[in-house]
Amino acid sequence: MAVLVSDGIERRRRIKPYKATVFAPVEPRAQRIKRIATKTIVWTSVIGAILLVAAGIASILFYNHYAAIVERRVDAGFWQTRAGMYAAPYQIRKDQQATPDAIVEQLRRAGYVEGDNNGTVWNGSFEKTDTGLKITNSNAYSLEPEITNINFAGNRVKQIEQNGAKADTYQIEPEMLSGRSETKRTKNHVLKFEDIPENLRNAILAAEDQRFFNHHGIDPRGIARAFVANLSGREIKQGGSTITQQLVKNTFLTPERSFTRKFSEAFLSVALENKMSKQDIFAVYCNEIYLGQYGASGVNGVEQAARAYFNKDLKDVTLDEAATIAAMIKNPRAYSPQHNPENSRERRNWILARMNEIGLSNASDVEIARNIETKLAPPKANDRTIAPYFVDAATKELTSKFSADYLNSNFNTRVYTTIDTQLQTAAERALTKRLEGLDKYYSKKSCGSKEDSSSIQNPKSKIQNGCRLQATIVALDPHTGHVLAMVGGRDYRESQFNRATDAQRAPGSTFKPIVYAAAYEHGYSPISTAADQATEFATIGGKMYKPSNYHGAYSNTNITFKTALVKSSNVIAVKTAMDVGLGSVAKKAKEFGFDNVETYPSMALGTMETTPLQLAAAYAVFANGGTSVEPTFIDKVVSGSDQMLQLSTPNGKQVIKEQTAYMITDALMDVVHRGTAAKANGALGKNVVFAGKTGTSKDGWFAYTRPAATSLCRCGSIL
Known part of the structure; x- marks a missing residue:
């Protein structure tokens, strides 16, 4: 169709043809629901199948992973994890003083068996050679046994070789304290x-x-x-x-x-x-x-x-x-x-x-x-x-750190303790030997204190008209708090009461170093002086207290605090505590770890009660530069799957200045050299220097310390 526009030019416009709209037929509702349901089922089935296949593949992968773990553990003999409580491992060092026989004794104690067993017997086996020892370790996770040769020159370890390579140290597997029977421990017996x-x-x-x-x-x-x-x-x-x-x-x-x-x-x-x-x-x-x-x-x-x-x-x-x-x-x-x-x-x-x-x-x-x-x-x-007393104490610590449910069910747990079995054996022998000598001396004397029920029920604990003395030894590492040895009484079969951890007794003059440590922290020094003469002190309530020196002996002169500690002057110890303040001394004593401290003048002479373990821990402060450490019996706990459950870490606090610790230690060395403990001089060896202090109450005490160990001995009544 032609159209005229304003410019007079005729133009043509294309007209689109008419197109009718076609409507699709309406789908019945039931048919639509059926179609959607079918599609949903199909897609759900497809997704489900995919998920099922994925889950199946994942399950196979997971199973193969865990099956490989089981394969390794079964082939390695996972049931031979040797659950129980163990001592600290014994370490052999190059150039240390030791004989083949001494090492053999330690190997046997740890469960090694003599003979060529290719390391198949518990911890391993050993053989004597022309130059020393050949040790074959049982290592369940190694395809080949670990072979160590230790060569000796006289009474000295000359050389250590592990699988042909030279080494400076060799560690013997730890000795079992409690857990398996002797048969099972040494013969690899499995029911x-x-x-x-x-x-x-x-x-x-x-x-x-x-x-x-x-x-x-x-x-x-x-x-x-x-x-x-x-x-x-x-x-x-x-x-x-x-x-x-x-x-x-x-x-x-x-x-x-x-x-x-x-x-x-x-x-x-x-x-x-x-x-x-x-x-x-x-x-x-x-x-x-x-x-x-x-x-x-x-x-x-x-x-x-x-x-x-x-x-x-x-x-x-x-x-x-x-x-x-x-x-x-x-x-x-x-x-x-x-x-x-x-x-x-x-x-x-x-x-x-x-x-x-x-x-x-x-x-x-x-x-x-x-x-x-x-x-x-x-x-x-x-x-x-x-070490039954030690085992009891370690068990008590273990149960305080792990729930009863866990300990009851996890029967493959291995507990590695801090005990040094050689030191423990020496402590037990020394205690037994000394007490046997004292038994002869006191066989017709009374102990002078009330006997406990166990001594009354057990006639073996009495000697003729008197009673046997009891004794305690504790040794710990002053830097870690690890208890290295503990003897809680003379015979565990007669009495399981652990006198090292539970017996509260007056420590006597062994408490005096804490008094002087408090004084040094308040500005006094070893060269401070006081009169060594009979003195009366006023107490709360107006009563007078008059301590006396041993045998009533006084120098009647001014002497230094160091000399007063070396000679164990009672008068100057009380005077020092009064001058510093009984409250200040008591507070410092609590920082050292003493529980039952009361503020009265005789406190300075150690009349309050403490346990041997607490006193040993207090003396460890002097050897550790003034820092206290908590005594512990357990080094680490390992699960049956070799997971570390606990590892002991020293957690100390500064109790006194390092200078104060040094000054006290210096005086205590003099106590051993020329003071009340002079008889102990040379007891640990001609050239071994150590610091110590005696104490006398109803019991006899001796605490001494060295950089490597702090030890305490207490001997007294049946308690």
Whole structure:
């Protein structure tokens, strides 16, 4: 169509043709819902399949990862982790004074066996050579044994070679203090399934995992059954973890509770069941499990439990005894037949009833066993009990730092203590020898103090018309607080009371260095002077106090504080404390670690009470430049999976200035050289210099210190 525009030119406009709109037919609602549902199902199935395949691949990868861990640990013999409490390792240094026989004794104590055993016996083996010793270490994580040659020149270590390379030191594996029996420690003995009597097997299955031989490491049915059983009762009697899970938890994993830990536990349990037979898993479990403390030793494994609690071979335990052992697995302390006999009996009877219920024992045998009163064998001292007082103290420290639940369940934990076994042996021998001499002297004299009940009940603790003296020795590292040796009494079998940690006694003049340390901190010095003469002091309430020197001897002259400490002047010690202020001295004493300090003049003479361990720790301050350290018995704790659970670190505080510590130490060296402890001069060797102080109350005390160790001896009444 032509169109005229303003310029007169005709132009044409294209007109678009008309196009009709076509409407799609309306889809029925039911059909639309069906289509969407089909599409959703298809996509959900696809995504689900992808996720399922991914989960399957992830599970395979996770399983392979944990299976590799299990493979390594089983091939390495993970059940040979030697749970228990150990001494500090013994270190051999090049050029140190030592003989082959002395090293051999230490090797034997640590469980090494003489002969060529290729390192397959516990810690290892050793052989004597023309030039010294050849030591083969048992290293489960090494393909080849570690061989160390130690050559001697006379009584000196001339050379150390480890796998052909020269070394300056060699460390002998630590000696076990408590945990395994002597047989197990030296012969690599592992209980076999056929060694476990049927009644004990059944008791353990009834108590811990009745479907053990039917599941594959984890048991959903068992978890559900335990949940229902515990929900319906008022206390937890059944656990959900299988025996395999318990073994994995305590030998492969760390103690924290988390989802990832349970995840790992499940995979490891399945992997372990695919690697080891049911019988082997059950045997390792029975061989390693912790079953309480009986006498001076921990009990590990059912074989040791039979010997400790019933004095029987494992094959001879009766049904009631088997159930008693199985009862302790859940909580060795709570169900101990020695410490909690009622709880033990109740748990035993529940296990017996459970055995009958699931067909593991007949009703008549169960009824007879339920009516038997458990009779325990008396605790026996080990063939070679090592430092029982120290072990008790270390156990007490351990239980204060770890929960009872953890200690009860983690039976593969290794506790490495601070004890130096050579020093401990020397301390025990010295104490025994000295007391035997004193026994002869005092055999017809009275101790002069009230006897405790143990001495009255035990006639062996008396001598004719008198009584035997008691003694204590403590040695610790002044820089770390590590207790190196401890003898808490003359005979652990007669009395388990630890006089080193628990006996509160007056320390006498051994307290005087703390008085002078407080004075030096307040501006006095070793050359400060005071009159050494009879003096009366006014006390609170107007009463007069008149101390006297030993034998009433006075120089009646002004003497220096250093001389007063060397000669142990009582009058000047009290005068110094009064001048400084009894409150100030008491405050300083508390900083040194003394608990029971009261502000009265005789305090300066050590009339308050303290323990030998506290006094030894106080003297460590002088050797450590004025810094205190907390005494500790445990160096580190390692789980069955080789995870470090605790490592001791010195945590001290500055109590006195380093200069003050030096001035006190200098005076105490003079005490040994020309003072009240002059008889001890040369006791540690001709050229060995040390500082020390005597003290006399109802007991005799001697505290001395060197840079390497601070030691204390106390001898006195039956307490």
